[in-house]
Every structure is written in structure tokens, then in C-alpha cells.
Amino acid sequence: MATSTITLKAQCLCRAQTFTATVPVSSLPLKGSSCHCTSCRHVMGALRSSDAVWPGPRENIVTAADATAAAAKGDDGAPVLKRYAHSPRVNVLFCGRCGSGLFFEEWENADEVRQFPDKASYLVFTGVLSVEGEQNKSQSSPLPPVVRFEDHMFVGDTLDGGAACWLRGMNGEGQPATRIWLGRRNKSEEVPLGTIWPALENQPTYEVNLKEVEVEKGTVPIRCHCGGIDLVLHAGEAQREYAEKQRRGEELPWFVDPVTHKLLGSLDACDSCRIAGASEVYTWTFAQLKYISFAGADPCGFPENTTQLRAAISTKESRDPRFGEISFYASSSDVQRYFCGRCSATLFYAVDERPDIVDVAVGLLDSPDGARAESALAWSFVKKMGSRNDMIATWREGMLYAVEKELEEFRIGRGYPKSWRRIALEQAEEAAKSQ
Template sequence: MSSTPSAFPWRFSPWKYTCATVASKTKTYFCSTCGCCIGGCNDTWTISTSIFDANRDDEGIWLYNSHMLPHSAPDGGLAAVFSEIDGLPLKTDDLGGRALPDVSLPKELQSNQSELRAECHCGGVSFTIARPSEEFIASPESKGWLSDVDKSKWLACMDVCDDCRLVTGTNVIAWMFVARDHIMPRLPKDLCIGTAKSYQSTEGVNRVFCGDCGATVFFSWDKRPNIVDVSMGILRAPEGAMAENWSVWRAGRPSWPEDGLRYHAGFSRALIEGMKRWGAERGHPQEFQIP
């Protein structure tokens, strides 16, 4: 997504941050404690629009005008879900046709029908996800975590809660809910593998991000220790960002819609209405409860 700021009293407090240079030579900055993406700089700054304090009196601070690089995902990502916000059409911005860096994995590491690869931008955090096993499907532990639509896939949903917004630097994040013992290599208690770092955002909640490139990786909650939320942004599904060959989406609503509607009503309405249409067209359920 791309947005344009209207009049805004810019003021920055000191940040404890780190910097990663990605393949396009853009330096990206993120909080070294919680992993929140602050923005990036090549010749000009690109600032995350989701880390600013805002309320209903601040409507109009950000004017969303385009989906950036939707063709980098074969399924179009969010550009396939909604194409306007508050009645204003969104362009698709391919950055002037500039060639994108090749971040494809070696063939032997790519996803297949039995394993889904997850890997952050720098490769410091890398693992595979297996499909729900027959043992898991038959066990009481699977109750609520699989859909009758297709038990060979994991549940997924969009999330617009304030906490996720402030620790990812995005207005919306997508999660896939996976049984921990279906992830290889086996995860330690703190979920930190490779270059991962952890952050306790609230009591009993552990969030994990790559300490080198800042990518969001995991969310876990002590009340459901056998399930881990995997950030869908690091999934290397060949079909695209929605990873439909592996996921059953809750299309009718994101998690914590009241937070998203308070922070940016136009964006959240477009997401909610777009997901309802997209899900109905693609055969995803409108509703299920996440245990």
C-alpha cells in the first residue's frame, strides 16, 4: 500500500532501532526491541503510516492512493481483495517497471505439496510447515483449529488489532494458526530459531521477529501453548500471498475490527468488505471462532 500525508505536525522521539539493507539497496529501519518497522530510505524516506497516534479527529492525515507491486505476488495479495478506499480508486504502482530483486529460494528449499517453506527476507529465520497429520486431525487437540471446509489446511485470518499494528508497523497483518509440532526444525520454548528475537508485548504473549531484517515471524499465547500464529508474510507459497493451497480463511471479519475501524475506518472498511467478497468467491467460510 502507498499513501500520501496531508498536513501533519511531524515530530519524532528517540528510537532504539536497527537497520537492514535489503537486496534493492534500501535501508529499512525497525525497533530492535519489538521489531516494529519504522520505514526505509533509499534516496527518499518511506515512513510506516501505522505507528502514529490517531483518532477519529485525525481523519484525512493519510490518503491511500495505490497498491504497490501487487504483481510481485501471483495472486495479487490485497490488491485482489479491495481496489478502493472511501470511494477513491487505488492505482497499482509497479515503480515504473523497475526490476525487482530476485528473492526466490533455491529449488531444493522451495515449498511443495507436503511442506510449506517459511523464510524471512535475509534468510536468518527459516523453517517448514507440514500439513495437519492424521494423528492431529483425529486428536482432541485439533478441536477448533481445523475447518470442515478442508482439514488438510490450516486456519488463517486478517488482524487489525492495535498491538499487532504497533509491533509490525502495518495496518493489517495476516496469521496462519499452526500446531507447533508440525513445524521443523522443532521450536524451542521461546520460539527463537536462527536470528530470531522475542518480545513480550503483554503478560503471557510472546512475539518473535528476525533480529537482522525485522520480519515478523511468530505470535504465541500461554493459554494455547500447542498452537503458534505464523506471519503469512514470510510464507513462500508459490500460489501467492494468501497461500490458499495451505489455508482456510475467515473471510467475514478480521480479528479486533473495532481497533482497525477506530484507527483508520476507511482502510478497515475496505478490508472487511473486500475480504467478504473475496472469500465468498473463493469458497472460504465467512466465520469461525479462533479458540
């Protein structure tokens, strides 16, 4: 007989913060919603925030956050659940050690915040949500969905549709499509089903962009919500130098589009990125650190490799103030995840085997053309998402296939050619078949 209850777990990447909720199976799926507003993108580092009402007790959440707020500034290494005022009536609660966002703490209106602290509601970030026991992937079929994503809100803020263009079907095949609103649900214009994004038709396609970029200065700010991260990505300079490299007959790095020489954007299905970034299918681009600088009047001197970066940030005395609130968490012996220690925004993923390159969280890019920053980035997706095995045999398996299908539709719709990696892969498959 099927069990009648299920235990949901909200847990950060370093596991210092764990909250559980045991709920009747019949109460699932939870209603999920994504917000694509400019604030959410800059507090997450993802192209959206994604949450559902937390069905578990609130007391231990409040206790952990209050204890952190009351603690002296001196760092004794104890796990902390930090609060950051995302707006006058919404706090983000996140793990101070690893930076994973966990909850929105939200009041109906700003006046209530001081007067009625116990009137807050708690929304869990769906990226940190798992089912107890789900990790032992013994199931032969996917679990039923734990969250049904109802809608995408404030997609108008993205200008270009952002990630909503890929996540209409994220509930999986045969499940209801996720509705897209330009602003708040039921109070703004809705993007009709069957349309990817109204403004896309008027936007330059991949081909047109190609000519335009040559004349662009091509600098893109990398900024978190609180201002504790204030950097610049010199995408135009990178693009010119990669073009030059190609003319000289040198090999291009794997993360550079060989036609436009733009940096590639990518969606990742990996569990660690989902948890660290607190939302499913995390969006990254890639950059050599030499193309990243500080913002402001004195931009020079940003580390050119991750060894230097890690050392500069770890320095307690005489730390360069231009690093602002940048912190990192070593999620394994050779991986560092950089984030804002004040507002929780994900910044970089770095792995020791490629010390001059970081993955950059796309949600922090402030590009005038839109959230996907297509003037600087090329989104010629590979057909299968990176680390997709992490989603298989979990309740997110249906989401995986649905998003991959939409990514392909998006690629074709936007006129992106197949990436060279994919072409190589397909050629290898063909060759294997004909043998």
C-alpha cells in the first residue's frame, strides 16, 4: 500500500540548514510560482526566483533567523540563517556559510513587518526542496511532481522574456502549462499560450546581432541586489580577442561561439547548482577572469586566476574593499562557489582544473537588451542539459525532458545554429552507427 505521508526537506548546500515538513501525499503538488523581476534576478543570480508555500512548521525557521540576528558580529563558525531585506515587506533567508537561499519571509504589507512579526508567511525556494530518500535513486519511474509551477510573474521586467521562454512546460508532458504574466498574476497582461514571447519577433536574431556587436563597447555590469557585488564583464573585448585568435588559426575555448565569438549561455541540471542557486535549471555563462574587472573609477587589479581570487577574498586584514561582500564556499576540495555574503546572490562557480575561467551567474548581468543579455551571450544550447542524470528518477524528471524540448524550440525559433560541440557529438554518433 502506498504511504500516505511524505517528508519534504529544505536543505542548503553545506547542510548546516535543514528544515523538514511531513505532509499527506494527497496535499501535493504544492503550488509553485516563479518571479522574474529585476530584484529577484539580482538577489538570486538566477534568471528567476521560484517558491512555494512552506508546508512545515515555521517556529524553527524563525528561531534560527532570530538567533543569527541577535548573535554578536564575531564569527564563531556557528551555522547562521541570515536575513536580507529584499523589499520593505519581504526578507530572503539564506545560509550564511554556503549562500543557498532557503525562504522568503513575507508580509501582506510593509506596515505589518514591525507591528506583527508573527504574521509573516514562509515560502520555500523550490531549488532547495527535496523528498527524503529521493537521493537513493532506486525508483524505476519518476516520482509524482512535488511542485506544480502555476505561473511566471513580472516577466515584463526581463524585456526579452528571460528564462520564461524555456520554462512554459516545466511541469512536464501532459501537465498544465505555466502561465506567463508581464507583472503580477491576474493584475497584468498575460502572454497567451502558444506565444513564446511577444517582443521576440521584433528583436534582432542571432544573424543580425552578429553585425551589431562589432561596434559595441560590450561591457556588462555584474551586480547583486545589495550592491555588495559590483563588477564588470568585458564581453566586447573578449569577443574581439577571440575573433582575432580564430583569424590566427588558434583554437577557441569551448565556451565561445565560433561564429559570433560571444560567450555561450548555458542551462545546468546539476543538483549542487540547483541547491546553491535555489532554483531549478540554473543559468550560467563562462568567462576568463582577465575579462572581469572591478566597477568604478579604479577597475584594475581584479585577480586573473581563481587561486589569487580565493586568497584575496580570504584575507581578513587589509582585504581590498572593492571585493565588497563577495564570499565563497568550497563545496568540494576543488570547487568554490562565490556569492554575496549580504544578500545571498550567487556569483561564480570555480573549479581548480581551470583556474583562469569562472562560470558567471547570468541573473547578475545588467544588460540593456534584456535578462538573457543576447548582445553579449549566445544561447545555442546543446540538446541535452549538463548533469541531466541528477534530475532523472527524481520528481523533476518530467521537467528535464520538457525543458530540453523547449530549449530546442527556442534555439530554432531564435535562429541559433547548433553548437559546435553538439555537431561534433552528432557526427560521432553517426559514425558509430554506420560502422
